[in-house]
Each structure stands twice: as structure tokens, then as C-alpha cells.
Amino acid sequence: MITITDKSKCCGCNACANICPKNCIKMKRDEEGFLYPDICQDECISCNLCESVCPEINVRAEVPFKQDGYIVQIKDENIRRESTAGGAFSAIARYIIQSGGVVFGVVMDDKFLAHHTYVESELELQKYRNSKYVQSFVGESTFKQVREFLNKGRTVCFSGTPCQIEGLKLFLKEDYKKLITVDVVCRAVPSPLAFEKYIELQNKCLGTDIINVRFRDKYFGYKYSTMNICTAKNNWSYHRGIESDPWLRAFFSGICNRPSCYECNFRKRYRVSDFTIWDCFSVCNFSKKMDDDKGTTRMLVHTSKGRELFDKIKEEIKYVELNPDEIVNGVKEIFEPSKRNPKRDEFMADLNILDAEKLFKKYFPNTIKVKIKRFIRIALYKLRIYKFVKNLYSIILKK
Ligand SMILES: Cc1cc2nc3c(=O)[nH]c(=O)nc-3n(C[C@H](O)[C@H](O)[C@H](O)COP(=O)(O)OP(=O)(O)OC[C@H]3O[C@@H](n4cnc5c(N)ncnc54)[C@H](O)[C@@H]3O)c2cc1C
Numbered sequence: 001m002i003t004i005t006d007k008s009k010c011c012g013c014n015a016c017a018n019i020c021p022k023n024c025i026k027m028k029r030d031e032e033g034f035l036y037p038d039i040c041q042d043e044c045i046s047c048n049l050c051e052s053v054c055p056e057i058n059v060r061a062e063v064p065f066k067q068d069g070y071i072v073q074i075k076d077e078n079i080r081r082e083s084t085a086g087g088a089f090s091a092i093a094r095y096i097i098q099s100g101g102v103v104f105g106v107v108m109d110d111k112f113l114a115h116h117t118y119v120e121s122e123l124e125l126q127k128y129r130n131s132k133y134v135q136s137f138v139g140e141s142t143f144k145q146v147r148e149f150l151n152k153g154r155t156v157c158f159s160g161t162p163c164q165i166e167g168l169k170l171f172l173k174e175d176y177k178k179l180i181t182v183d184v185v186c187r188a189v190p191s192p193l194a195f196e197k198y199i200e201l202q203n204k205c206l207g208t209d210i211i212n213v214r215f216r217d218k219y220f221g222y223k224y225s226t227m228n229i230c231t232a233k234n235n236w237s238y239h240r241g242i243e244s245d246p247w248l249r250a251f252f253s254g255i256c257n258r259p260s261c262y263e264c265n266f267r268k269r270y271r272v273s274d275f276t277i278w279d280c281f282s283v284c285n286f287s288k289k290m291d292d293d294k295g296t297t298r299m300l301v302h303t304s305k306g307r308e309l310f311d312k313i314k315e316e317i318k319y320v321e322l323n324p325d326e327i328v329n330g331v332k333e334i335f336e337p338s339k340r341n342p343k344r345d346e347f348m349a350d351l352n353i354l355d356a357e358k359l360f361k362k363y364f365p366n367t368i369k370v371k372i373k374r375f376i377r378i379a380l381y382k383l384r385i386y387k388f389v390k391n392l393y394s395i396i397l398k399k
């Protein structure tokens with residue numbers, strides 16, 4: 001039976017709750033806002049199935065194999081605009097739907113909780129586009145739904161973080177031919193409770209209730225992507241970047257991540273998924289054939305299933321094939337766990353004490369320095385040299 005004594009040893013993938021034959025594992029929120037398995041001991045029959053599917057217990061050794069590397073842009077410009085990067089995920093998902101399949105991905109609901117759902121129509125795929133920078137709740141029966149669809153002979157595409165994909169694969173045991181998995185390069189997942197506080201803060205600051213958020217909007221272009229908030233009054237006019245939006249600052253500072261993310265066992269190059277996708281901010285370092293300010297996805301294809309599918313979507317995308325060694329070079333988020341912010345525990349303790357305004361003011365105050373940084377970014381954008389400066393920066397740093 002699973003017992004969580006060290007929270008850094010549970011990534012919250014939900015595989016244990018999905019496999020339990022007695023349904024006696026419920027995912028329970030802790031004081032930091034993360035979900036952990038809570039077992040009803042009276043009902044447990046000690047079958048140990050939960051341990052057998054836990055990716056943190058069954059850590060896989062990394063074995064190199066042949067991979068293909070690409071940079072990708074979906075040809076449909078609207079979809080690309082809505083996507084975080086180049087819309088590679090949508091190209092894969094659209095093909096699955098068109099061939100009668102089902103796609104699982106992450107939505108943000110009206111209570112601002114991210115969780116996994118599935119869709120069977122192209123129109124509904126829209127809600128999966130754009131990364132939600134907060135931990136998604138997989139669900140205590142989502143992996144069972146995946147298995148049911150597969151057992152009925154349907155093709156299933158499942159997207160998520162690397163740990164969620166490893167949990168799903170251990171749960172399924174069998175290597176289903178009709179399962180396509182897509183994982184992201186994953187910096188970390190922050191606390192859903194901290195995100196609720198951010199929404200509370202913005203409701204107050206914007207003077208009205210928030211209707212929707214997009215974590216990576218391209219209003220100022222892909223290279224200066226911003227948090228975008230829609231209220232009943234503002235018509236999506238809130239755009240703030242990593243330098244000044246309190247949530248993006250919190251996310252990129254590593255102050256409220258899940259404990260397992262600081263010791264991540266899944267950030268590796270050779271994965272169990274079919275595709276790994278992530279950002280490409282420096283197309284100019286790889287190819288002169290593609291534009292570079294509307295979003296590009298970097299992609300590793302790990303399996304022959306992935307290769308077959310990639311052939312099928314070639315008509316829908318612009319792509320350049322690259323040496324995989326070249327595209328992973330220098331991508332820290334593939335090789336190293338995220339750094340623990342020294343103030344993390346203090347922030348998490350304050351999460352349950354301070355109101356939203358005091359919390360974010362204490363850790364991410366809107367100082368003169370922040371205002372100057374924002375002013376410089378907007379000025380560079382208005383002078384139309386933001387892209388040039390960013391490119392220069394990425395050439396110098398080879399990012
Ligand atoms: C939590 C998180 C951290 C990331 N960290 C990095 C990073 O450090 N460096 C980097 O280059 N790229 C990172 N990415 C990936 C990047 O943001 C883009 O998702 C990726 O470039 C693919 O873009 P796309 O345009 O092809 O598809 P998109 O339109 O971005 O498709 C989004 C995909 O991500 C899934 N997804 C969205 N939110 C979540 C979530 N909370 N949990 C699990 N799955 C989710 C959706 O189901 C969908 O499959 C991260 C993504 C997430 C979700």
C-alpha cells in the first residue's frame with residue numbers, strides 16, 4: 001500500500017487512485033494546494049497494485065534510442081496564434097480527431113482549476129491550446145477512461161506532463177498500438193491554491209470578476225508572451241509579461257512548485273512518450289526558412305508510432321528536420337530539476353495566512369525596477385526592435 005512519508009516522492013499523477021480495485025484511494029488536497037493519495041485503510045486489501053503503477057517508486061532507467069528532431073509550425077495561423085508555441089500539439093490532436101479518435105488534454109474550468117478531460121470534436125480542441133502553468137488534476141478515473149476507449153478499439157491521444165505520461169503507461173501496462181502520448185518539456189507545476197490567490201488578487205485589482213485567463217498570449221508577439229486576462233469589462237486587455245505579472249513571476253521564480261518538481265525523476269531526454277514538445281524562441285539559430293515571431297514548437301519523436309503519425313500531419317505543418325542533439329542542446333528543463341527558491345517554504349506558509357494582496361506584495365512587489373523593466377520591453381516592442389534584441393540575446397547565449 002502506498003504511504004506518502006516524503007512529499008517529494010509523489011508527483012500527483014493519480015495512477016494509484018485509478019488502479020485501486022477497491023476505489024479506496026482518494027486524492028486529497030494538502031495545505032499547499034497539491035493533491036496526494038489518501039487511503040481508507042479499512043477497505044484496503046493489500047494487493048499492492050498502487051505501488052506497482054507508481055512512477056516515483058518504479059523509476060525507469062534512461063536508455064538512449066533513435067530519435068527524430070524537428071521545429072514545427074502549424075499552417076493554420078489562427079490555431080498557431082491560440083497555441084503556446086507553434087501549435088504542434090494541435091496538429092497531432094486534430095489528426096487523431098479526424099481519424100475518429102479521442103484526445104485527452106488540460107482545460108481550465110470556470111473555478112480556475114486545471115484538469116484533464118477528453119474531447120471528440122475538432123472544435124473542442126481549442127480549450128486544450130495554451131499551457132496552463134499550474135498543476136492539472138488528472139482525475140481518479142481518467143486513466144480508466146483511456147483504457148476503456150483503447151479496449152473499444154478507439155485511437156487515443158493523451159497529453160500531459162512527463163510524470164503523468166509515465167503514470168499512465170505504468171497503469172496501462174500493455175503497449176497499446178492505438179495510444180499516442182504527447183508530453184511537454186516541463187519546468188515544474190505550481191500550486192493550484194497559490195493560483196487561486198492570484199485570481200483573488202486580480203479580481204480585486206481589475207475591479208471585476210475574471211472570466212478567463214491565457215498564460216501565454218502573443219499580443220506583443222511570441223518572444224514577449226504575456227499573461228492575458230479577460231473580465232466582463234476589459235475585453236482581454238490585460239497583458240503582462242514575466243517581468244511584471246505576479247503569477248508569471250511566481251512560476252518562473254520556482255517559489256510555489258510541487259515538492260516533487262525540485263527532485264524530478266522525469267526530466268530526461270529519452271522518454272516513454274511518442275512526442276515531446278516545447279518552445280523554440282530562437283528559430284534563427286536553427287533555420288532561416290521559418291518566421292520566428294508567431295510561435296514555433298520544438299519536437300522530439302521517440303517512437304515508430306510517432307514517426308508514422310508525423311508523416312500523416314506533414315501537409316498541415318511547416319517543419320525543418322534537425323539533429324536531435326542540436327535541438328536539446330542547452331535546454332536545462334530537459335536535463336535538470338527546477339531550482340528550489342530559498343523562500344519557497346516561507347511563501348507556502350504565508351499562503352494560508354496572508355490575503356492575496358499582502359502575499360503577492362510581499363514576494364513580488366511592483367517596484368520601480370519592475371516598472372522600468374516593463375517600460376523597456378513595451379518601448380522595444382513599439383520601436384519594433386524587441387524581436388531583434390531578443391534574437392541577438394539568444395544568438396549570444398545560444399538559447
Ligand atoms: C506546466 C508546463 C510547464 C512547461 N515548461 C516548459 C519549459 O520549461 N520550457 C519549454 O520550452 N516549454 C515548456 N512547456 C511547454 C510549452 O509551454 C508548450 O506547451 C509547448 O511548447 C507546446 O506548444 P504547442 O503550441 O505545440 O501546443 P500548446 O497549444 O501549448 O498545447 C498545450 C498542451 O499542453 C497540455 N497542457 C496544458 N497545460 C497543462 C498542464 N498544466 N499540465 C499538463 N499538460 C498541460 C495541453 O493538454 C496540450 O497538450 C511547459 C508546459 C506546461 C504545461
Ligand code: SF4
Nearest residue numbers: 020044045047048050
Ligand atoms: S494496496 Fe490495493 S487495495 Fe490497498 S490501496 Fe493499494 S491498490 Fe488499493
Ligand code: SF4
Nearest residue numbers: 010011013014016054
Ligand atoms: S502513483 Fe502517482 S499519485 Fe500515486 S503515489 Fe505514486 S506518484 Fe503519487
Ligand code: SF4
Nearest residue numbers: 163186188261264266
Ligand atoms: S517537473 Fe517533473 S515532477 Fe514536476 S510536473 Fe514536471 S514532470 Fe512532473
